[in-house]
Amino acid sequence: MLLSSHSELVEENARLSAHNLILKQRLQKMASLYAQNVRLRELLNSSQLVDDEVLVAELIGIDPDPQIRQVLINKGDLEKVYPGQPLLDASGVMGQVVQTTPLTSRVILITDKNSRTPVQVNRNGFRAIAAGMGGELELLHVPGTTDIKVGDLLVTSGMGQRFPVGYPVAEVVEVVEDPGQPFLSIRARPLARLNHSRLVMLVFTTEGEIFAQELKVTEGQQ
Numbered sequence: 687m688l689l690s691s692h693s694e695l696v697e698e699n700a701r702l703s704a705h706n707l708i709l710k711q712r713l714q715k716m717a718s719l720y721a722q723n724v725r726l727r728e729l730l731n732s733s734q735l736v737d738d739e740v741l742v743a744e745l746i747g748i749d750p751d752p753q754i755r756q757v758l759i760n761k762g763d764l765e766k767v768y769p770g771q772p773l774l775d776a777s778g779v780m781g782q783v784v785q786t787t788p789l790t791s792r793v794i795l796i797t798d799k800n801s802r803t804p805v806q807v808n809r810n811g812f813r814a815i816a817a818g819m820g821g822e823l824e825l826l827h828v829p830g831t832t833d834i835k836v837g838d839l840l841v842t843s844g845m846g847q848r849f850p851v852g853y854p855v856a857e858v859v860e861v862v863e864d865p866g867q868p869f870l871s872i873r874a875r876p877l878a879r880l881n882h883s884r885l886v887m888l889v890f891t892t893e894g895e896i897f898a899q900e901l902k903v904t905e906g907q908q
Contacts, residue, residue, distance in 0.1 A: 739889070739890040740774075740887045740888065740889055740890070741761060741765060741767075741887065741888040741890065742885060742886070742887055742888075743759040743760055743761040743773075743791075743885075743886050743887070743888055744759065744760045744884060744885055744886070745757050745758070745759055745883070745884050745885075745886060746758050746759065746760045746790070753799070753820075754798065755781075755794070755795040755797045755798035755799075755801070755818065755820065755880075756781075756784070756792055756793060756794050756795065756798060757781075757792075757793050757795065758790055758791070758792055758793070759773070759790065759791050759793060759886065759888075760789070760790060761789075761790070761791060761888060762786045762787045762788050762789045762790045762791050763786050763787065763788045763789075764788050764789065765888075766890075767783060767786050767791045767888060768783065768786065769783050769784060769785065769786060770782055770783060770784075770848050771783040771791075771888055771889065771890070772842075772848065772849050772850065772853070772888070772889045772891070773793050773886055773887070773888055773889075774853060774878065774886065774887045774889060775878045775879055775883035775885070775886050775887070776879075776883070777854070777877045777878050777879055777883075778853065778854040778855055778856070778876065778877030778878040779796060779803065779842060779849060779853050779854065779855045779876075779877075779878060780793070780795055780796065780876075780878040780880060780883065780886060781793045781794050781795040781796050781798070781801065782794060782848060782849070783888070795818070795880055796816065796818055796823065796855065796856075796876060796878075796880075797818040797819065797820060797821055797822065797823065797876060797880060798818045799817075799818050799819065799820060800818065801817070801818040802815050802816070802817055802818075803815070803816045803823070803842070803849065803855060804816075804842065804843045804844070804845035804846045804848075804849065805825075805840040805841060805842060805843055805855050805856070806840070806841060806842075806843040807833075807834055807838050807839075807840060808838070808839040808840065808841050809835075809838055809839070810833055812832060812833065812834060813843045813845065814826065814827075814828055815827075816840065816855060816856065816874060819873075822859075822873050822874060822875055822876070823840075823855075823856050823873070823874040823875075823876060824871075824872065824873060824874075825840075825858075825870075825872040825874065827869050828869055828870045828872055829868065829869060829870070830863055830867070830868060830869065830870055832870060834858060834861060834870070834872065835858065835861065836858055836859060836860065836861055837857065837858060838857070838858040839854060839856075839857060840854075840855045840856045840857070840858065840874055841853060841854055841855055842855060850889065850891050853889075854877050855874075855876065855877065856874035856875055856876045856877055857874060857875050857877060858872060858873070858874045859873050859874060859875045860872065860873040
């Protein structure tokens with residue numbers, strides 16, 4: 687009788703443990719879905735501030751090479767995605783499309799060492815080029831007399847026909863003046879959550895689409 691009771695208790699305990707594991711898994715799934723819904727609401731709220739047409743996409747891959755800051759998204763030619771197209775998250779500019787397939791697109795992030803983003807200081811309109819440094823940005827060739835301060839917001843300048851004007855890019859975190867050098871050393875931190883965002887926005891701009899078409903024509907003639 688005691689042996690039977692003990693065996694039943696062991697079985698019951700195993701059953702309850704399995705049920706508890708299932709409940710925990712469901713709870714984790716619900717927490718994940720809740721967090722995803724929060725991020726989606728943030729993204730949709732941000733899209734209302736964007737004047738251009740947008741398309742929500744999802745990050746599905748990251749380049750394994752630590753020296754390369756590129757990601758893969760689940761939208762491509764079938765959704766009319768084009769090379770040079772800007773990519774944003776709910777906080778700021780992430781990068782731009784560099785290659786497309788029918789179903790996916792490869793995006794170079796603004797922190798990639800080969801990336802150059804035309805920006806301007808939101809406070810006074812001073813224009814510069816932000817170069818990727820792996821994790822942050824560096825403003826190139828800024829004269830020592832330039833009015834730029836820690837905390838300044840950098841937004842897209844609209845130069846180069848790639849990024850529309852006025853989208854947030856980064857915040858200046860360091861300005862160093864070397865008396866022996868003609869240019870300031872300026873570091874900026876991206877506002878986009880490059881290592882965390884999963885849901886993103888592709889921005890469709892007339893200028894960008896025209897530029898992409900012209901680029902295709904030029905490449906076809908070569």
